[in-house]
Amino acid sequence: MKMLTLALATAAILLSAVGAQANPARDAIVAGFVAQAKAENPGFDGFSATRGEIFFKANQVGGKPETPSCTSCHGATPFTPGQTRAGKVIDPMAVSKTQDRYTDPKKVDKWFRRNCNSVLGRECTAEEKGDYLTFMISR
Numbered sequence: 001m002k003m004l005t006l007a008l009a010t011a012a013i014l015l016s017a018v019g020a021q022a023n024p025a026r027d028a029i030v031a032g033f034v035a036q037a038k039a040e041n042p043g044f045d046g047f048s049a050t051r052g053e054i055f056f057k058a059n060q061v062g063g064k065p066e067t068p069s070c071t072s073c074h075g076a077t078p079f080t081p082g083q084t085r086a087g088k089v090i091d092p093m094a095v096s097k098t099q100d101r102y103t104d105p106k107k108v109d110k111w112f113r114r115n116c117n118s119v120l121g122r123e124c125t126a127e128e129k130g131d132y133l134t135f136m137i138s139r
Ligand code: HEC
Pocket: 056, 067, 069, 070, 071, 072, 073, 074, 083, 084, 085, 090, 091, 100, 101, 102, 103, 104, 107, 108, 111, 112, 115, 116, 118, 119, 120, 132
């Protein structure tokens, strides 16, 4: 019985270490942004979930006045659902809440382009995208 308990506990630890979030398609998307970030900035030294959180919640300038922040549509936190301008519900952005997030490169590219232009009036840099993804994957 003791052995079984130990084995179960070990399995639980291993599973939580690997994380429900591990996903090869998502890893490949992040790796692509690492390569781009290095090309854009030779001093690049890794993505930061902390910077990603600040970016997600910040009020930006340069974009459309009705969407100053990612949270304008995506809700105040990664765990809360959001809403499009037309009132359609958007599932939470945290990977722990919406498990198939950031697994389709075309979808990720399309929405980064569209949303960064709405909020910032420009495309996001690879570092901004990677920081954002690192934050959402950690949540
Ligand atoms: C005008 C509303 C709006 C704003 C503002 C907005 N988004 Fe979105 N975003 C959406 C919608 C709608 C979708 C697609 C629906 C979905 O994925 O559930 C989406 C999807 C995404 C996706 C793709 C998600 C996936 O599963 O692949 C990413 C990445 C994203 N948004 C990032 C951002 C970032 C970063 C910001 C801030 C710079 C932002 N969004 C601001 C409406 C918005």
